[in-house]
Amino acid sequence: MSLQPSYLPNYFSIDDILASQERIPCTFSVNVQKLGNLNPSSEETDLKAGTALELPLWLVQDLSTGRQPVVIPELPKVYKEGYREILKADASAVDLHKFNLYYFELGSYVRVFDRKSDVADTLIHAFTNRFRQLMDVIDSTEHNPTDFQRMDSLERRLFKESKESRMKLHTWLEHSTTPIETAAMVLNHKKRKRGTDL
Amino acid sequence: MFGEKAVELIKELDRCPTSLPPYNTDLVSEVNNEMRHLIESNQDDARSEEENRSLSGESLLPTIKCRHSAVIRNIRCLLAYHYNRLRVLRTMRWQFGGVLPSDIKQNLSHLEVEWLTKYSNSLAQYMRSVGEEGINLATNLKPPKSLYIEVRCLVNYGKFELNNGIVLLLKKNSRHFLPRSECEELIRQGVLEHLVS
Structure with a gap:
């Protein structure tokens, strides 16, 4: 793809979408109910605080910001x-x-x-x-x-x-x-x- | 994991940036289903969160937040999938000319075919409206140096009539000296080869 001249990151950019799919290690800081299936290594229905998981960057970006961050990301x-x-x-x-x-x-x-x-x-x-x-x-x-x-x-x-x-x-x-x-x-x-x- | 199927669509485009893979109806509808499911469970949870607000207990807000960002991600992937396909399609319209080869046409969804027809029509309408007699924007993409150019024929094309009425037989490997304006399109379509000494 060409170097796109529009604003960055381009909303439609294929490269940017693929880059933001990379997984980032992070730890949950609060309990998240009903989403236990995000953690493939456990059978529980809820995600407990303190669980360490690798989540895609786009999810981490949304969850780690705001007043009450849900996850704490690591490098x-x-x-x-x-x-x-x-x-x-x-x-x-x-x-x-x-x-x-x-x-x-x-x-x-x-x-x-x-x-x-x-x-x-x-x-x-x-x-x-x-x-x-x-x-x-x-x-x-x-x-x-x-x-x-x-x-x-x-x-x-x-x-x-x-x-x-x-x-x-x-x-x-x-x-x-x-x-x-x-x-x-x-x-x-x-x-x-x-x-x-x- | 959320959004996996949507990224699969994007990867499909990434594998072949200059051609169009078949429109993946199945995967698109699967992504749509995933989004519908996420939105419905979010609505349910938001409702029960409203009702139980006074009671102490675990909040469902983090769950809702997770699902919501998955929905937004899916939307981005779907939009990017369709937008980038249209970009390729638009480039194809310029490179292949008005008629696309049938095996490429098979890969389009019916909405894309419709879009292409509309685009071609607008383009033709615009080209007619410029100047007194209209102007063909698909010619003279590179600055012309001479009126006539030497070309070699790459395929057995058949008869080709020039503007002055002369009919040529374009046979494979035959050489011709033709007006640039009339053979440029055939060169772009790979019928003729421009010989530069």
Whole structure:
């Protein structure tokens, strides 16, 4: 998907919806009746205060705010001290995709669960550090799939977009005329059709 | 867990961002049922909460809050599902032209077909209303450098009549020198290939 120009987070953004589906560990601070089925490890009908569960971010966001928070969220482990140290040491060597597919996007949500602003600082530090490497990878002509595999979804999006625009600039400088091309979707559709014919 | 089915819809779109998967009627109605169930139990609980307010005891408010945010989440997923499908559909209208291939059309719900017809009509109406004779916005997407261009035919297309009455036979691998304005659409549809030396 393109980098959407509308307000952030875009209500309709697929990436944002998927990022907010990630699970956050949290503890219930009050009894919640009738919703025992949220806890797969118990058979009771009610959720007791003190139960620790992993809930999706969208639910945690709604329940942890307000005058009487229902749950108290914790930082997911990939944003905790230990992992932050790894990022601080050398962010560009890290396989961020293994940490979390939506590391930066999710991070911008969970940073509020951390009372000190350490998470936010680490995220900025990691992004600026890795960005330089990202630009290098985009510039290089040889394609190394392991570089791509180690990026989180935001970096992948940047990678694809800049690769594309770089190619466009290149053809324009080279030929200065741009050929009319078959529309991308038509091309895709044909390829798929050919696949089914065989 | 709440909202699982709704996210399944979103994942479906995420897997193929440039094409349309079949409209998932079953899953959409399952999500609708889940929401109806959540709203009904919330109404019941809200009523009993009202009645028992004076009595001491556990409050049902946290339960209601949980269900309510699940409803809101489901709504967001459903809206995003339909909106993003329409976005793809709109792009397709521009890329494929007025007529979509039948295997893509099969994947649409009847409301989407209806929307596409309306969109095409509004588009055509607008293009007719611009200028004195109307203007085709689907041509000259890239600035033209010359009136005639060299093209190669990629498929056995058959006969093609130019505006000046000459009829060409477009055979596979044949080369032609044609007015740009008349063959641009065929290039976009993958019938011809623009040759740039």
